[in-house]
Amino acid sequence: MTRPAAIVLGCSAGGPEALKTVLGGLDQHLSQAVLVCCHTGSETVELLCELLARASRLPVIEAAEREAVRGGTVQVAPAGYHLLVEGDLHFTLSTDPRVNLARPSIDVLFASAAAAWRHALVGVVLSGANADGAGGLRELRRLGGCAIVQSPDSALASAMPQAALDRAGADHCVPLDAIAPLLNQLCLP
């Protein structure tokens, strides 16, 4: 199997807690880009980035439009915008209508990332109370990417991982604590 070039993570309710666990367990030598889409409902992701930076050994920044995707860095979708990845691995933002009542939408990020990285992508769906992410994970798998879903019974809100399992299936369905070790194993040389 090819080593992935990027990891995309999606979550909503219970997401920040789950992200802390996952990012906290990622190896600091990881060279992959780590992209995060978390529904927060707040006006900015400044606090979320701070919270995640305290837990993560990789630097955490807000993804900025037209910037190149950075390896070894966690990049968080800004509040109020869809985050997309271009084929040339730059970010594009969009204020197009909400998808699954969400902007940023996990489906939008996952689908564009899947087109950009194809089989060199790992998608992770974590805790959340709606079905966003299921369609994107399905597209990611269709294009050869690897899907990890947090086991619903280990999630604070199980609807999102359950919807992902129902609609996309998963290559790995594991408890929250097992996700970071699995990512390290898939991503480290």
Added chain:
Amino acid sequence: MDHPPDDLELEGIELDLFVEAMRRRHGYDFGQYAPASLLRRVRQLAQHHGDGAISALTHRLLHEPALLPQLLEGLSVPASDMFRDPSVFRALREQVLPRLASWPQLTIWQAGCAHGEEVYSLAILLEEAGLYERSQIFATDLSTHALERAREGIYPLRSAQQWSRNYLAAGGRRSLADYYSARYGLLKLDGRLRRHVTFAQHNLVADAVFCEAQLVLGRNVLIYFANPLQQRSLALFRDSLVRGGFLCLGLRERPGPVEADFAPVDAGLRIYRRIGPVASERRP
């Protein structure tokens, strides 16, 4: 290609052909739009107007000119909210309008006005600051359909609650309900707010400077453009401004290549002031 193209690669070809057909058949060039968001929109149009195949949409684009306005609407700036990002409108109210008051006449250009939500928000700000009588707002968009909707000023009533909160958060001291009437699930803005607004088609890809403005707003327009078109648009914004005029971009947009021509008023809120020699003064 040394292997047969997969469906994504085929779709990429279809998108290129759609863009080419749009340019050659109708003269609108989307070749400098950011590909990822353009592809999403074209896919949605292909779903809405057919079976989802972009090549089928291209066929209709070529042979059914009446479809063009709908396609342009789907490819241009999406709907916004009244007083979206209230902190920006509060800064316009508190920091920009008092300085604009020193000009006897005010020209304002709102680029990419979509359905007009932010145009009416601005008109309300100017009205409440006592500046509207001497103001002229040019609200432009690529899409004539969007401009028609903007001219109507009718929106779903379900937006009213959020918009009212936005209005108050933006420093409004009245009630947003003072500016609209509600009926049949719709909200209709007071037509008087439109009395100094000119809605007009303008294409940032091809059209030139058309006014000398004290304030230019181009919010969440640049994000849809690739770098060269972003630079062209920013230069247009800059060259439309009088010395000391104000520029307001979307919260996640940056003045990039024209940054040196501006001083930040509130960089976090993307509000800038034009400094240095301006285009109109350079003309012979």
